[in-house]
Amino acid sequence: MLAPNFKRQLSGVTSTIVQLIPLQRRLGLRIATLGPGLPEGLPKIGWSSLLGLWRKPKGRDVRIWHARRNNEMVAGVLMRDVLRMPLRLVFTSAAQRDHKPFTKWLIRRMDAVIATSARSGSYLKVPHTVIMHGVDTRRFHPAQTAEDDFAASGLPGRYAVGCFGRVRHQKGTDLFVDAMIALLPDYPDWTAVITGRTTSEHESFRDDLKARIAQAGLQERLLFLGEVPDVRIWYRRLSLYVAPSRNEGFGLTPLEAMASRTAVVTSDAGAYAEMIEPGRTGTVVPAGDGAALREAIRAYLADPVLAAMHGDNALAHVRENFPLEKEAAAIMTVYEQVFALGDETR
Incomplete structure (x- = not known):
């Protein structure tokens, strides 16, 4: 099994791998990864080892190449269909939008899709298995x-x-800052x-937020900590x-917070709404709705006991x-299904 990582910068996909x-x-x-930006100690192979993929692995007729990005799918299709390496291809899709034609074509070439x-x-037009990420x-x-x-x-x-992650408009950092400027004085x-x-x-975006915080006089209670040594x-x-x-x-991040016994307020972006039990582990509001976000946060700031209770529920929810x-x-179940496929099924 090979899990390629064709991106040097840290990302959610890299973290998953x-x-x-x-x-x-x-x-x-028997699994290893391939690519840049990976920590020492992780089982990996070098680029030159790709030449060995023409040989069948011990105990199997094929290897599985598990792609999570388009360029990784392209590499898998080239190795299997052009170079005729004994590979089967799995792709994990997290995108929540209609795929472009080339991506759709690549996805149709996969032996299994998650x-x-x-x-x-x-958004997928092919058979697939839903497997949500865990923590x-x-x-x-x-604590x-x-x-x-x-x-x-x-x-x-x-x-x-708290609000953790890359500081940028897409992540709604400004929505959090606006809510805090409105709420913290109370x-x-x-x-x-x-x-x-x-x-x-995105530095100008951050600097503008800091200026708004300073104007509100909240520099001591609304802080940018930057990258911390251990976010946990x-x-x-x-x-x-x-x-x-x-x-x-x-x-x-909401799963990481809930596993830490912390209540959560999220937008309905990504898979957030599928993680949260509203009214029990946290609250979900429409993405981009600053007023709804502010009022959802207010309920917890006004009642720390509610936050603690939802934190307890969140911990149990994540662990289960x-x-x-x-x-x-x-994922292992999907791999076994792919190993069992006959070549005539593609």
Whole structure:
């Protein structure tokens, strides 16, 4: 099994590969990855090893090439159909839009297709299996030590609300900032934090948000922390997590927050609405609706007990429905089905 990663920058797809492969290895799958931007210690092969794909693997007639991007599908089709390597192709689609003609053609060439949500699957015109992403509940877990308490951050207030991820318009960072500017003056026990990278093309966007925060006099209670060494501890320090994206592929951060026993408010972008149990683990609002987002957050800032109760429910919900092991097992089932295919089925 090969899981290519043809993108150097860290992305949600890369994160999925990094988390899944060690678990799949523990489940007995012979799997490695290929490509740049991957951590040391992850089983991988070099580009020159692709020449060895003409040989059948030990104990199997074919290998599986599991693509998650268009360029990875292109490589798989070339190796299988042009170079005649003994490969079968699997593609995971997270896109929630109508695919372009070339992408549709590539998807039709796959031996199996996985959709990361029912919503993304609705855009596929081929048979597919819905397998939602899971979260590693050993890495993302509730507070265990005093360092996990918000008080250890040294920031003011008793409770924290956070928004994590890349700082840009698509992610709705501005919607979160606007909501906090409106709400924090009424709730002095709360502090808001934003973590994540700002790339050069979005620096003016971030700087404008900082100026608005300064104008509101909230520099001490609404902070950009930038990229933090370990975001997991910040999930544990939060009482409420907000995912205000206007557009999203899948979006893992609400699962990571819920696994940390944190209530969530999200937009309905990506697969967020399929993760949340409204009124029990969090609240879902229409993407881009700043007023609805603000009022959903207000309910938790006004009632920290509600936030704690929904955090407890969220933890149980994730552990039952979204453990990473469940995702890995479901993907293994797809692999076995693909291995069992006859060549005449393509």
